[in-house]
Amino acid sequence: MSRAGTGARDQVARLLTLVPLLHSRNGLNLGEAAHLLGTTPEQVRKDLKVLWMCGLPGGLTDDLIDVDMEAFEEEGLQGVIHVSNADYLSRPVRLSATEATALVVALRAVRDSSPEETRAIVDTLIAKLEVAASSERSQVAVAPTESEASPIRATLEHALEVGSQVRLTYWVPSRDEVGERVVDPLRLAAVNGVDYLEAWCHRAEDTRVFRIDRMEEVELLHAPAGAHPNASSEPLSVALFTSAPEATTVTLRLAHEARWVPEYYPVEDVRHLGDGVLDVDLKVVDVGWLQQLVLRLAPHARVVGPADVAATVHRTAVDTLTLYT
Numbered sequence: 001m002s003r004a005g006t007g008a009r010d011q012v013a014r015l016l017t018l019v020p021l022l023h024s025r026n027g028l029n030l031g032e033a034a035h036l037l038g039t040t041p042e043q044v045r046k047d048l049k050v051l052w053m054c055g056l057p058g059g060l061t062d063d064l065i066d067v068d069m070e071a072f073e074e075e076g077l078q079g080v081i082h083v084s085n086a087d088y089l090s091r092p093v094r095l096s097a098t099e100a101t102a103l104v105v106a107l108r109a110v111r112d113s114s115p116e117e118t119r120a121i122v123d124t125l126i127a128k129l130e131v132a133a134s135s136e137r138s139q140v141a142v143a144p145t146e147s148e149a150s151p152i153r154a155t156l157e158h159a160l161e162v163g164s165q166v167r168l169t170y171w172v173p174s175r176d177e178v179g180e181r182v183v184d185p186l187r188l189a190a191v192n193g194v195d196y197l198e199a200w201c202h203r204a205e206d207t208r209v210f211r212i213d214r215m216e217e218v219e220l221l222h223a224p225a226g227a228h229p230n231a232s233s234e235p236l237s238v239a240l241f242t243s244a245p246e247a248t249t250v251t252l253r254l255a256h257e258a259r260w261v262p263e264y265y266p267v268e269d270v271r272h273l274g275d276g277v278l279d280v281d282l283k284v285v286d287v288g289w290l291q292q293l294v295l296r297l298a299p300h301a302r303v304v305g306p307a308d309v310a311a312t313v314h315r316t317a318v319d320t321l322t323l324y325t
Contacts, residue, residue, distance in 0.1 A: 011047060015050065018037065018051065019051070030044060030081060049069070067081070068083075104130060107125055107129070152218045153188070156188060163224055164220055164221055164223065165182055165184055166199075167218070168181045169215065169218075171215075172214075181208075183199035184225035184228065185199045185225060186200060186207070186228065194213070196210065196211055197210045197215075198210075248287075248306065250283075250284045252302070253304050254301050256277065256300075257300040261280060261301070268281040269281040287313070290303070291316045295316070295320060302314075
C-alpha cells in the first residue's frame with residue numbers, strides 16, 4: 001500500500017478528510033483509520049495530536065476540537081477514535097462554484113492542446129466540475145490560441161497520432177536563417193503560453209525542441225517515426241534550456257551571493273574558483289531571459305562568454321543603470 005506523505009500539505013489534506021470520515025464511520029479505530037487514509041497508525045496519531053490544537057478563532061477550550069487521546073493511547077490499534085466539537089467539519093470539503101469554474105477554464109485550455117486519449121479524461125473531469133459549479137452547464141469558453149488553431153499544429157498532431165516523420169521549415173532567430181529538418185515528433189506542449197514541439201532531429205541525431213510559431217512549413221512524410229526509448233522524459237520547461245536548436249552555451253561567473261543559480265536552473269557544468277565563486281555553463285535560448293537573470297543577480301553575476309553575448313548583456317545593464325541616474 002502506498003503511504004501518504006508526511007509533509008504539512010499532506011497532513012492538512014488528511015486532517016480535512018479525517019473529521020468527516022470519523023463522523024460518518026462511528027467507532028472507527030486507529031488501525032482502520034490508518035488503512036483508509038493510506039498511512040501508518042503512528043502518522044494518524046500525530047495527526048490527531050495536531051487536530052487537538054485546531055478549532056475556531058479564539059483558541060479557548062470551547063473553540064478547540066476535542067480528541068479522546070487516552071482511548072487509542074491505552075488500546076493501541078484497536079483504540080476507537082472519538083472526536084467532538086467539530087461539527088463544522090462534518091461534511092467533506094467541496095469546491096466552491098468559483099473554484100470549480102476556474103478549474104473548468106484551466107481544463108478546457110489544457111484539453112485543446114492534449115492528445116486524443118487525454119481529452120476523454122479531461123472531458124469527464126469538466127463534466128463533474130460543471131455539476132459542482134452550478135446546476136447549469138458553464139457558459140465559459142476558451143478561445144484557441146493562434147498556434148492551436150493553425151494548420152501547422154494540426155499537421156503535427158496528426159503526425160503524432162499516426163506515428164509519421166515530418167519535414168520542418170524552421171526559422172532560427174539567433175542565426176537569422178531558415179533551414180529544413182526531418183524530425184520524429186515526440187510531444188506537443190505549452191510553456192509560458194508558447195507552444196512547442198519536442199522531436200528527434202535526424203540532422204542533429206538528438207532530441208530538439210522547436211517553437212511552433214517559428215515553423216514556416218510542416219510536411220507530413222510517409223516514413224514512419226522511429227522509436228526513441230532513451231529520449232528525455234524531463235519537463236519541457238527544462239528541455240527548452242538544453243534541446244532548442246538555437247540554444248547557445250553561456251558561461252556565467254557567480255559570486256557567493258548567487259551560488260543558488262545552479263540549484264534552480266539546468267546547467268551544463270559547474271566550476272569552483274575559490275572564495276565561493278563559481279563559473280557555470282548553461283544553455284540559453286533567449287538572450288532577453290539571460291539579461292533579466294543577470295540584472296536580477298547584479299552585482300553578483302556577469303557573463304564571461306561568448307564575447308558577443310557578454311557585450312549585449314553589458315550594454316543592457318549600462319542602459320538600465322542610466323535610467324536610475
